[in-house]
Amino acid sequence: xxxxxxxxxxxxxxxxxxxxxxxxxxxxxxxxxxxxxxxxxxxxxxxxxxxxxxxxxxxxxxxxxxxxxxxxxxxxxxxxxxxxxxxxxxxxxxxxxxxxxxxxxxxxxxxxxxxxxxxxxxxxxxxxxxxxxxxxxxxxxxxxxxxxxxxxxxxxxxxxxxxxxxxxxxxxxxxxxxxxxxxxxxxx
Numbered sequence: 077x078x079x080x081x082x083x084x085x086x087x088x089x090x091x092x093x094x095x096x097x098x099x100x101x102x103x104x105x106x107x108x109x110x111x112x113x114x115x116x117x118x119x120x121x122x123x124x125x126x127x128x129x130x131x132x133x134x135x136x137x138x139x140x141x142x143x144x145x146x147x148x149x150x151x152x153x154x155x156x157x158x159x160x161x162x163x164x165x166x167x168x169x170x171x172x173x174x175x176x177x178x179x180x181x182x183x184x185x186x187x188x189x190x191x192x193x194x195x196x197x198x199x200x201x202x203x204x205x206x207x208x209x210x211x212x213x214x215x216x217x218x219x220x221x222x223x224x225x226x227x228x229x230x231x232x233x234x235x236x237x238x239x240x241x242x243x244x245x246x247x248x249x250x251x252x253x254x255x256x257x258x259x260x261x262x263x264x
Contacts, residue, residue, distance in 0.1 A: 119227040119228070120229075121221075121225075121226065121227055121228065121229055121233075122226060122227060124221065125218075125221065125222045125226070128218055130214065130217055130218070130221070131221065131233070131234065133234045134217045134220075134221060134234065134236075137187055137217060137236050138210070138213055138214060138217055140180065140183060140184040140187060141184060141187050141188055141191065141195075141213055141236075142206070142209060142210050142213060143184070144160075144184040144185065144187075144188050145188070145195075145202075145206065145209050146206060147160065148160060148162065148169075148202055149202050149203075149206070159174075159181055160181065160185070161174070167201055169192055169196060169201060169202065170189055170192070171185040171188055171189055173185050173186060173189070187236050190236055190237070190238065191213070191216060191236060191238045193238070194212060194216060194238040195209050195212050195213060196209075216236070216237075216238055217236065220232065220233060220234075220235055220236065220237050221233050221234075
C-alpha cells in the first residue's frame, strides 16, 4: 500500500497535494481526524424557509390537492371525477368523504375539505384559476412549514392547516361566527 501511495504522489502531482487536506489515509498520524472545521451540523428548516422550498411531505399535499381540483374543475378523466362525491348542499364545494382508506380519493378529499374555503374565490367557486389555487396552496403550506421553532421540525410543520382568521377587535361574537377574512397571499 505504501508503494501505491508513493506512485500516486509521483504521477498525480497536484491531485495528491489536494488529498492532504481531505483524505485521512495520506495525512500525518496526528492529523487524521477531521474536526469541526470540516463538519458542522446544520439545521435544514431555516434553509427551506429562506428559499421557500416545500418538504417532500408538503409537496405530496400540494400535488394531491391541486390534482383533485383539476379533476373537479375539468371533470377529466371522467372515470376519476365520477368517484368524487361533491356535496349538493348549497355551493360549499365540500366533498363527502369515502370510507377511510389510504387511497388518493380519501386523503386528497380530506385535505381539500380542510382548505378549500381559503383557496377558492367565493364569486367564482370552481372557476377559480389553477395558478391562483396553486399559489394560495403553496402559501398555506409554507406558512405551516414555518410554525413553531425556527430550527426544529415539528409535526405541525407537515399539517395542511389554513391560517386562523383574525377578527377585528370591535366585532361582537355573533358577527365573528359568520366573518370570513380574505386570504392575503404574499408570494414572490
